Amino acid sequence: MRIRLINPNTTVSMTEAMTACARAVAAAGTEVSGVSPGMGPASIESHYDEALAVPGLLQEIARGEREGCDAYVIACFGDPGLSAARELATGPVIGIAEAAMHMASLVAPSFSVVTTLARTSGMAWHLAERYGMQRFCRNVRACEIAVLELENPASDARARITDECRRALAEDGAEAIVLGCAGMADLCAAISRDIGAPVIDGVTAAVKLAESLVALGLATAKRGELAPPLPKAYHGLLKEFSRP
Amino acid sequence: MRIRLINPNTTVSMTEAMTACARAVAAAGTEVSGVSPGMGPASIESHYDEALAVPGLLQEIARGEREGCDAYVIACFGDPGLSAARELATGPVIGIAEAAMHMASLVAPSFSVVTTLARTSGMAWHLAERYGMQRFCRNVRACEIAVLELENPASDARARITDECRRALAEDGAEAIVLGCAGMADLCAAISRDIGAPVIDGVTAAVKLAESLVALGLATAKRGELAPPLPKAYHGLLKEFSRP
Amino acid sequence: MRIRLINPNTTVSMTEAMTACARAVAAAGTEVSGVSPGMGPASIESHYDEALAVPGLLQEIARGEREGCDAYVIACFGDPGLSAARELATGPVIGIAEAAMHMASLVAPSFSVVTTLARTSGMAWHLAERYGMQRFCRNVRACEIAVLELENPASDARARITDECRRALAEDGAEAIVLGCAGMADLCAAISRDIGAPVIDGVTAAVKLAESLVALGLATAKRGELAPPLPKAYHGLLKEFSRP
Amino acid sequence: MRIRLINPNTTVSMTEAMTACARAVAAAGTEVSGVSPGMGPASIESHYDEALAVPGLLQEIARGEREGCDAYVIACFGDPGLSAARELATGPVIGIAEAAMHMASLVAPSFSVVTTLARTSGMAWHLAERYGMQRFCRNVRACEIAVLELENPASDARARITDECRRALAEDGAEAIVLGCAGMADLCAAISRDIGAPVIDGVTAAVKLAESLVALGLATAKRGELAPPLPKAYHGLLKEFSRP
Amino acid sequence: MRIRLINPNTTVSMTEAMTACARAVAAAGTEVSGVSPGMGPASIESHYDEALAVPGLLQEIARGEREGCDAYVIACFGDPGLSAARELATGPVIGIAEAAMHMASLVAPSFSVVTTLARTSGMAWHLAERYGMQRFCRNVRACEIAVLELENPASDARARITDECRRALAEDGAEAIVLGCAGMADLCAAISRDIGAPVIDGVTAAVKLAESLVALGLATAKRGELAPPLPKAYHGLLKEFSRP
Amino acid sequence: MRIRLINPNTTVSMTEAMTACARAVAAAGTEVSGVSPGMGPASIESHYDEALAVPGLLQEIARGEREGCDAYVIACFGDPGLSAARELATGPVIGIAEAAMHMASLVAPSFSVVTTLARTSGMAWHLAERYGMQRFCRNVRACEIAVLELENPASDARARITDECRRALAEDGAEAIVLGCAGMADLCAAISRDIGAPVIDGVTAAVKLAESLVALGLATAKRGELAPPLPKAYHGLLKEFSRP
Known part of the structure; x- marks a missing residue:
């Protein structure tokens, strides 16, 4: 295939x-x-x-x-x-986004999206609505990290994203995390280990x-x-x- | 201006x-x-x-x-x-679409959209949802008229559109009509006269x-x-x- | 006209x-x-x-x-x-209310209503729902100012309303403000200037x-x-x- | 009491x-x-x-x-x-209306409202929404009977209402009927008997x-x-x- | 009966x-x-x-x-x-739950549910949706009290539940309280008196x-x-x- | 695995x-x-x-x-x-049901469910709501075939189900079919071929x-x-x- x-x-x-x-x-x-x-x-x-x-x-x-x-x-x-x-x-x-949200809804009653820039949050909410996933989505949280900063090994992006994921569990009552950028795909397993909850990467x-x-x-x-x-x-x- | x-x-x-x-x-x-x-x-x-x-x-x-x-x-x-x-x-x-739907909601408790091809109906529904106008929209009806056919004076497009508008009033219980194509702008007044109900053109x-x-x-x-x-x-x- | x-x-x-x-x-x-x-x-x-x-x-x-x-x-x-x-x-x-909410939805993805007394907030939410504008409305905020106090030039009403508008932007993530009382019409331009965001007066x-x-x-x-x-x-x- | x-x-x-x-x-x-x-x-x-x-x-x-x-x-x-x-x-x-709709939702997964004039249907739908009962309401059906005609013993109102109730069961898939006018209160038991389904009168x-x-x-x-x-x-x- | x-x-x-x-x-x-x-x-x-x-x-x-x-x-x-x-x-x-939520909606424009364990909150929300009562429900709050602890006269359960009810009024803007456990039935009148708002017990x-x-x-x-x-x-x- | x-x-x-x-x-x-x-x-x-x-x-x-x-x-x-x-x-x-509905939403903007007995339709609608799939679901159609009749090779169940699928495409405007019973799993490919549209079996x-x-x-x-x-x-x- x-x-x-x-x-x-x-x-x-x-x-x-x-x-x-x-x-x-x-x-x-x-x-x-x-x-x-x-x-x-x-x-x-x-x-x-x-x-x-x-x-x-x-x-x-x-x-x-x-x-x-x-x-x-x-x-x-x-x-x-x-x-x-x-x-x-x-x-x-x-x-x-479609893939991550659907999969998240199969493993948790609720999720929050953790994404890059706040200005894109509205798009994530709009997709959640289109896919019927709005009812599972507790919040869309931005780290204010530019997409290409994810490529920079010297950046503290991973730590900031992990922190935001933790806040999502604590403050939103989310039971899983959807990563809101393809550039976060390689962080998925590590963050899941760190926060002790399912983290879903869309790629x-x-x-x-x-x-x-x-x-x-x-x-x-x-x-x-x-x-x-x-x-x-x-x-x-x-x-x-x-x-x- | x-x-x-x-x-x-x-x-x-x-x-x-x-x-x-x-x-x-x-x-x-x-x-x-x-x-x-x-x-x-x-x-x-x-x-x-x-x-x-x-x-x-x-x-x-x-x-x-x-x-x-x-x-x-x-x-x-x-x-x-x-x-x-x-x-x-x-x-x-x-x-x-935004303009027509908002205006329609100011003059009638409900409207139907009359548009060109059925394959575009889903887009109209999606826009109605985005604008909050879904609750006013009774139906999206297609005449199966290609957009450029509206340009052809020899076409029976106007008659077919008018018929579909009449069906919308009778069958959907719509109280106004939203025309679903910019190419229909010049038909608006005539159709409204013919069907005796508000017809809203978005242009x-x-x-x-x-x-x-x-x-x-x-x-x-x-x-x-x-x-x-x-x-x-x-x-x-x-x-x-x-x-x- | x-x-x-x-x-x-x-x-x-x-x-x-x-x-x-x-x-x-x-x-x-x-x-x-x-x-x-x-x-x-x-x-x-x-x-x-x-x-x-x-x-x-x-x-x-x-x-x-x-x-x-x-x-x-x-x-x-x-x-x-x-x-x-x-x-x-x-x-x-x-x-x-209808006019202000519709107009707000044309210039911003979200708005908050800033109104007089908290006891009327439920009515504002109800209208937002009726007009299909609930999806754009982040919050209805009350200043606890009586309607006729808006008439009193000695009152600090304008300052309190402006503060509440600022909080709406910061705390609700609203991108525009809808003024929730006809008596606020004359404050609209000044508040918009003060807060740097669209402020919509319904009158x-x-x-x-x-x-x-x-x-x-x-x-x-x-x-x-x-x-x-x-x-x-x-x-x-x-x-x-x-x-x- | x-x-x-x-x-x-x-x-x-x-x-x-x-x-x-x-x-x-x-x-x-x-x-x-x-x-x-x-x-x-x-x-x-x-x-x-x-x-x-x-x-x-x-x-x-x-x-x-x-x-x-x-x-x-x-x-x-x-x-x-x-x-x-x-x-x-x-x-x-x-x-x-509130009473009848709530009670209907306790005895059936769905109901239709059978009311007097079609021009009041929108109000019934609006109330169903306000009370959270829209999800149970299959249809609002009008008999085009004036309210005061219900007072007239020579009228065929009861027969027409009963017919409309039967159509609601057959065509809407409704499992119960809500009577849409206080003037129908005295018909409730008889219609329920005639149609073999719960009929709820709001009074x-x-x-x-x-x-x-x-x-x-x-x-x-x-x-x-x-x-x-x-x-x-x-x-x-x-x-x-x-x-x- | x-x-x-x-x-x-x-x-x-x-x-x-x-x-x-x-x-x-x-x-x-x-x-x-x-x-x-x-x-x-x-x-x-x-x-x-x-x-x-x-x-x-x-x-x-x-x-x-x-x-x-x-x-x-x-x-x-x-x-x-x-x-x-x-x-x-x-x-x-x-x-x-059905009974308490419907009754609450008849005496207040909004309510919060105060229940036992947080892990059951999702069920309460799900029921609110099924019954059409989600629009009235501001929050579901858990006291983290095990069901059988309610039976224990030495427990401070009543005080903790009352506190949570007070928070619901203050923080959620709820205007009434629905008690989220049959085991709380005997506390209903006392809590209502204490908090000065309607408290509804489902039993x-x-x-x-x-x-x-x-x-x-x-x-x-x-x-x-x-x-x-x-x-x-x-x-x-x-x-x-x-x-x- | x-x-x-x-x-x-x-x-x-x-x-x-x-x-x-x-x-x-x-x-x-x-x-x-x-x-x-x-x-x-x-x-x-x-x-x-x-x-x-x-x-x-x-x-x-x-x-x-x-x-x-x-x-x-x-x-x-x-x-x-x-x-x-x-x-x-x-x-x-x-x-x-969850699996079939999610998968259907990935290959078509809309689907209808074709199931066994009408009395179970309400459950299918309820699941569609829970999973966020209600917006994709045009209809739930029953063939009035008992579950165990699907086991009977002499039954005309396959023909009746296929007919109902065809009606779903024509009358509901559904673009895909979800089979509403595990007992229909072995019919999936054949029906899809017969009707020329995606048919999704949940198993x-x-x-x-x-x-x-x-x-x-x-x-x-x-x-x-x-x-x-x-x-x-x-x-x-x-x-x-x-x-x-």
């Missing part, structure tokens, strides 16, 4: 780190290939960044289709372009959900909302996205 | 038609200028189309800012890129809301979620979206 | 103050006339006060209809008698919404729930409300 | 009929006295009627307090003035709830929202409502 | 205490008999305890049916087995609701979800539950 | 059939063992059946713990005893989710609600459930 892990930002070192996490949980027969789009933002920290990450992401879905991928993971906690990607792809597409969770759907023979419903995009001309810079 | 009406698809004839409608309701001192982006889809009928309309839309917001626009209207019923546009713009930005509604906000001295809150996008490098085809 | 601003309490000085605010934002061709009913409470601070303000309000709507008013604003934050007024009036009727917001609806040719749907009241005899003190 | 049953309309024959129903279910030691206000509408079939029924209702609460009543029932399915009445009264006040349900609360020593919470109305001057026709 | 009060745990002293409370509020003609099942847990403080209390409870319902009981009260705040009991019983069955509330339903001739709807269980073989330890 | 599949009814032929389905999707290293409890109902078709299936189910969880199982699947669409099982088990426990979906959680190192949060049951005496028939 071939799973394409798409990091929608263009920071390749981050893509490599999360791909390593993904491979560590993949089943024997699963091949995970990680990619970053050729266009878009270096990190995603606003609606603007998110919107402009989507064209590159869709290009990667189109390439994955040509290369015969069985499923896709969108590895940014805003799940950018998820519905559009599902229209394009034949196999399942999973967002990491690895999404890989297992994608594998599961493929194993079950399930793919996106193509009647109705998520049917392939209609043939149509695109203009200007984006003319290569035209659908014949 | 200068209001920029952005039709996020690239079909200029449609932009002209809706700009005419907008001007017909604008106040004496309001100048409405209508534009289409230089890149993107000819019409918006899927999540894929919507995602790819956003970069061009954001370019137009950026241009509007340079040109000193006081407010913006996003003239596609999916309200694509609304939050990202609000991050970029100094003045208010209004989506036409004109959004122009009046934008005017109202400017008159009240209100603009998008810049603390928190909708602060200006952070300085950041963009790569590839989209490098011109970099923020210094 | 003639807009009738009805202050449902009988305190004429308050009516004059809010009428001045309304006129300051009205468009060139709009004539705003402010009235207080001839019967009812001096201020509205309970369900009892609110219920007893409604007959006088309805009398003013009936008078407005005879005088050819195009639209009405109900200028008390509880929006008393709104549905009954809509049954009576030919043109649109807007409540100031002025409602005037612009009423103007907008009239410009769009929209009036209350008269099929169903808001059809004119049926002909009927009224007895006793209220016999003048009989409908022939 | 003294329970005051207030029919908020001025039609005394209807008051007498519902008082008889109330007495039939009252406990041995309960004295039920039925009254109609001296002012207000002959029947309640709109928001306008409802608003104008409230002053007379509040007068009756005030009288009841002077006469030492232990509890009150507001016997109109719109539960007009319920919160204001609770502010005034020392003992519990129960609305009949009798409210009497039992009022009795229960008094027996439990429970009365309206007087901290916060439902504290007694503040001392205040009332003007004009309503000056007798002033609170010293 | 014969009401069977079933304490679903096997601690007979607790059954006796709550039966005394029940009798103190029962009407003249009502006979309340209290029972504990012959099998199950000594107290109910987890999902496991709750699940294993249900068979014994159902046995008591079956016995009550043979003995001609008119109604049943399930006297544990988790309302264990309520739907199954309703399938079995001819007359009404009331849970004490006594349920008795009055059961009496009321019987007086109204209402019993569980037997169409659909709560029809009698189908004839069926049961195996092993539970074979006596087989339905012929 | 050892997954224990517990069919909570006592019909062993059904256990065998679903175990075969489970094994067909399990990963290479996963060993699935299917069991039926030694006590309880032959099939689960009411709240009564469900309640009485739980003790046997909990016995199997306890046995699984002694035998070192890594995860559990509860293979009845009512997910009976799920929370109690989670308290007992060290590893994850997944219900099949296989739960096995993949259980595998995924184990692979991710995730187990039920043991702080708070789902901590192990407290030590406690159980009496009578159930004394063997005592916790030391």
